[in-house]
Amino acid sequence: MSDGPGAPHGRSSSSALHTDHYELTMLQAALRSGTASRRCVFETFARRLPAGRRYGVVAGTGRLLEAIERFRFGDAEIADLRERGVVDEDTLDFLAGYRFDGDIWGYAEGETYFPYSPVLVVESDFAHGVILETLILSILNHDSAVASAASRMTGAAGTRPCIEMGSRRTHDEAAVAAARAAYVAGFATTSNLEAGRRHGVPTSGTSAHAFTLLHDSEREAFAAQVAAFGPGTTLLVDTYDVTQGVQTAVEVAGTGLGGVRLDSGDLVVQAREVREQLDGLGATDTRIVVTSDLDEHAIAALAAAPVDGYGVGTRVVTGSGHPTASMVYKLVAREDAQGRMMGVAKKSQDKQSVGGRKYALRRRNLNGIAEAEVLGIGEPPQGDDDDRDMLVPLVREGVVLTGEHATLDGARARHEASVAELPRSAHQLSQGEPAIETTFLTDTP
């Protein structure tokens, strides 16, 4: 199928066209009016959490920084923009030489966030900052939506592992990012092999109903799987009759059978029955994994059932009802004609923004429990050792900062610590207010 001229496979190593048309037209007009070089501060934040949620989780930062390094307008991109008449030659010249040269600060990946938390702050001239809008928002909105949902699921699951297996229910590349984001938020493994290769997320999987149906009997299917992977494998026992399936599974694999998987029916009741049956057969160490349309509420409902692991698909990759984190990227301060920085904000009834470059502190009580998200413009209050500075440097003069700080496992550990620091109410799955309040401090001159 041919979708358009000049796009044989349609793949490019550049991320530069993951950009909305209007960013380049604004650039052209600003280059012409002389305002393109004004220093600017762009802030990424969510005005609210999804309805009823207690906290959000920042994810995608690692993907974003890597994508910013690939944000280059090469010959193919320039030729395409020229051919389609998107912008003029002066603007194309600028784009051909474009390298982000500013500073980026942000909440480190894995951190929790709240309404108006400035999760990413870009400081550069207008030209260099404005064209990153779509890339920044696409990555942070998607990955944070998934991580925020995943965090509720791993919280509900407690010490039992969660397995991400939703690739089939989301876009093929989004699936890879979703597996990564779920891992940040505490998922143990993913089914997605590309997430294993690209990001080092542990992968797992055994078999589907198709494998059982391929064979002339369930017994033959189980025997084939055990022959290939040993008795420690997990057998899917609900293709025909669960009780018969469990019986056959233990007959074939022995009492050392690693696990059985249930993918349909009333899981609370079935898990109890299967546990009893397995114990009766002597397979006391055989694990029970359940995988049928689970979300955080279904996981919580299974807390008292003898379940050893949860496979979660659709609901985690689609953010459990909230597939986007609804973050926005706003110009909050800019240089004026005299070279002084000034806060700016749109005036509208339904979309209030607060202008100016902000600081962000996570205020904690004496027990180390978070009490408030403190935001302000200007100098942050000093002397409170329990305040945690949330904005860390991510890019300095165009150079992406690396180090232990910036690894995926670092983000995973940070998520665990950041959630542990929240008050108890954060872990309630019921609809409620954000776990801590966002407070704006105003400068007193």
Next chain:
Amino acid sequence: MSDGPGAPHGRSSSSALHTDHYELTMLQAALRSGTASRRCVFETFARRLPAGRRYGVVAGTGRLLEAIERFRFGDAEIADLRERGVVDEDTLDFLAGYRFDGDIWGYAEGETYFPYSPVLVVESDFAHGVILETLILSILNHDSAVASAASRMTGAAGTRPCIEMGSRRTHDEAAVAAARAAYVAGFATTSNLEAGRRHGVPTSGTSAHAFTLLHDSEREAFAAQVAAFGPGTTLLVDTYDVTQGVQTAVEVAGTGLGGVRLDSGDLVVQAREVREQLDGLGATDTRIVVTSDLDEHAIAALAAAPVDGYGVGTRVVTGSGHPTASMVYKLVAREDAQGRMMGVAKKSQDKQSVGGRKYALRRRNLNGIAEAEVLGIGEPPQGDDDDRDMLVPLVREGVVLTGEHATLDGARARHEASVAELPRSAHQLSQGEPAIETTFLTDTP
């Protein structure tokens, strides 16, 4: 940030690892048990439409066929699978030589579908078909979810153009696919530049609030934009005060101003006021484009308002509440030990499947209006000229079939025709039953 070993940029031209781990373990076990070479029929279908929807739209077929051509396990993929111990050497040998060699039939891209419509049918041996599951479902589930939502929006918009601008609210690559799917379903343009380059979707865009805020006054911002793009551009008039914004816009651009954009507030009321104001100023041809969190219901509510175009973001790229089409990929028939094909199906209370290779006909009445989706196994009923055969060949013996039939514009035209053929009830936005019933014909021997 380093996410894992051996993944410097993490990008590969192969699509082969967009695959769930269990597909390769099933392959290993089947290669070993000798069942991997059994002829199989895998069917892709949705058990139901999203709650209340009247029809679905198949999209992503073009992307899928292109991805199947890139489904190759190259050195990098094989090395990764070996290093992570996913499968054994025999299986890796098989994968290294893997080329899909079977047949694929499907609903042509842009067609409407209903519960149990077999939108994609894969005929191959088990080994070649089973490992395409995730790739097929990821692409069709995502793109069909977007196209299905987009179709309701373009239906509600009538002859007024819809502009897709949701890239920032979804994964960076999903955004490109969403722009493409929305175009199939009748959207006029997208903001996404990569969708323009890769798929030839027309792109558009002018400016954001940041551009106005960058300048010392709204007037200077408008003047800069008009200087760069001429008076035919669209000016965003709601950064400060809409009435003043419209006044300034016409003063700067003249009565030939192309358009004004409203992005906040009560759009029904504002559109009327702005139209009146523009007409009073003599700018009778200036278009009004609205863009604030629209979905199909908001578009329908604006039908009587003097609006000339709709910009749709979040709701179209997230499927207007249903971000996945929930299609599944099921083994429905396979060769038995004697080489005969037999229908197979999982037995479970909550997930009924119908075994066997199906035909699918869109039955139409004498006026050409669709009456039923007729599915059956075996020979389709003959002699009814008004029955439309829905399954068209897409891949034959591993070769992707091309031609005019398979272009993106072809899919767009097909969507329009397929929707036009549906009964009137299909166009109701209220919750209801599918517009036509799915009927299973049973073979009478």
